[in-house]
Amino acid sequence: MLRQILKNFGSNKVFTLNSIGDHIKSADYSIRGEVLKKAQEIGQELCRSQIYPFKSLAACNMGNPQYLGQKPLTWVRQGLSLVVNPELLDYPGLISQYPSDIIDRSKYLLNCIQGGIGAYSDSAGYHVVRESIAKYIEQRDSVGPSNPNDIFTTNGASPSIEITLTAIIDSLNDGIMLPIPQYSLYTALITLNKGKSVGYYMNSNNGFWSMSIEEMQKALSRARNDGVNVKAVVVINPGNPTGQVLDEENMKDVVRFCEDNRLVLLADEVYQDNIYMPDKKFTSFRKVVIQMNSDLELFSFHSLSKGFYGECGIRGGYMELINIDKQAKDEIFKLGSLMICSSTFGQIGMELVLNPPSPSQPSYQTFIQEKTEILSNLKKNAELMHALFNTMDNITCNYIEGAMYAMPCVRVSKKAIQAAKNANLPVDKFYVMKALEETGIILAPFGYGQDPRTFHFRITIMSPEESFEDLLLSFKVFNDNFHKQYKDST
Missing domain, CATH: 3.90.1150.10 (Aspartate Aminotransferase, domain 1)
Structure with a gap:
């Protein structure tokens, strides 16, 4: 009877547009x-x-x-092909097709991976991959060691950002500061988590985009005066979509702004290899925080999709947590673990691009x-x-x-x-x-x-x-x- 009544009204669907939040x-x-x-x-x-x-x-x-139209890196694709199909390593003619260094790297990775890449990895990612990421970070920043246990691999940078925002936003009144213009992923994820986006305008003067601490402070003050509990600030460097590259003095100002206002810093650094002006260079927020001897809580995101690698579909990425309370970090990792683990294919791709051949190795010139x-x-x-x-x-x-x-x-x-x-x-x-x-x-x-x-x-x-x-x-x-x-x- 009820089914017929619903049918007469035109639909007996339970899941409809009206039922979606x-x-x-x-x-x-x-x-x-x-x-x-x-x-x-x-x-x-x-x-x-x-x-x-x-x-x-x-x-x-x-x-x-x-x-x-960008061609994939030979080093990455050769390594992935051997790791995904280890039987090739027993092929007698392999050495005539693949350089010895990528053969050795593939054997090393497979030796460290129980069950091959078709099995689940640890939730945070293979330890051998996180060690390689930590080694890359140490060499990039030259300010001391990176701890593999502070690194969590994800399917690109987007899930890292989603996990972090999900953990930070606790109530309808929690706010996250975002640059305007900004990458729309952030506003979408904040909306999905029922938080509030607090926009701060980028400066656009003399043909350059830049960050203004004055604008950030105005945006923060307005939000807090309106009762918003602002908890974190997002900085995208190099900028998406604005393309700016921050200098170290500007970054120090951002760190001090976060310290003074008790804000967690989310550093989207996925374009760190993409610098086009000769007077510009990439500096990580991790390096600035350590050099300032700051205890600022920092999340840093990186991805296999950008840089010069461009392996978007393989889905590799990671986040590094700096100065994060251990119990809070455990909750972040638990949240990430709900997805079991990130793509093992993407993890290996990340390892290969961040630990490329050295100048003495046969793959170096091609790379x-x-x-x-x-x-x-x-x-x-x-x-x-x-x-x-x-x-x-x-x-x-x-x-x-x-x-x-x-x-x-x-x-x-x-x-x-x-x-x-x-x-x-x-x-x-x-x-x-x-x-x-x-x-x-x-x-x-x-x-x-x-x-x-x-x-x-x-x-x-x-x-x-x-x-x-x-x-x-x-x-x-x-x-x-x-x-x-x-x-x-x-």
Whole structure:
């Protein structure tokens, strides 16, 4: 009887949109949202020979290097192939196909892994991998040892960030400070955990993005005056999507800000190999904290997906916990352990990129050549993108000092704002939707304006070098036509 009554009302489904929590429906991950769905529809239509002004799509919305043509590192793929298929090590002709150093490394790793990579690892990851990560951190920072027991491997950096935010956010009133503009993963995860995002504006002066302690303090004071229990601050360095590279003095100011205001620091450092300006270098927050003899509580995140490695689909990453209370660390690790362990394939990939061949080994020249070529192409693309964007109508683009993206600023007319309103779209999403439909270029909308009538989008600098300029020039034609079409009448 009840089933028939429900059927008469049109549905007897238990799990519906109305039954899903508002915190889930409100979470927005802009780089994989409506724009990407529209792009997928267009892609299917192109396959059915539907006519568009372009022949193919250009996925510039996210950092996915190998999808955009970057070749995998020989050292990593050779090592993974041997570890995943150990029978190859018994093949008599292997030495003629693989250098001796990667054969030796694979044998060493397999000797340290009981059951092979098809078995679960420890929840925190293979000890041999965490030892290798710790060795890399020590060599990178030169400020003392890193403890493998403070390292937890995850499927890329995103799960590390999710675990940390889940542990930190305890109530509806807990707040996390985020840079604006920022990578939308953070706002989405904070929303899912029913916390509050507390945005602090990045400075955009003289063609550069930078952090302002004054802006951070203003944002913190406003939030606390509103009763928000602000517990942590996120810093992305090099910046996503802004591309800034912080200097050590600025980082020291951030550390002091966190100390003075009793805030935990979450350092997203996944782009630490992506530095393009000669006067810039990456410095980890771990190094700064140790040099300052600070007891600041710090979480640092790194990933196999970025840098010059670009192994996004293999899913490798880790977090290092510095100055974290032991009991609190145990709870963090317990939370991570709910997923049993991270991808063992990703763990081995992480070990191989962070512990590459030494100059005396036979794989070294190929490794260095591939690394140099990848980073050199990214640097050229960063310089070209900055130069071309600044020739376009109503667009300004800051220098791309590091990471893999530009964050151009677009100033739009009242007429364009009204057209977006009529289309029931935010202005930034309206703009990138138009760009998609007319050029095939997929962009990520970021509606975080630095002043009224100012909007942004994120675009990756990754693309095959021979076609990158053509891609940007086609975007220039779109942009110039857009502003002509939506020019305000005088």
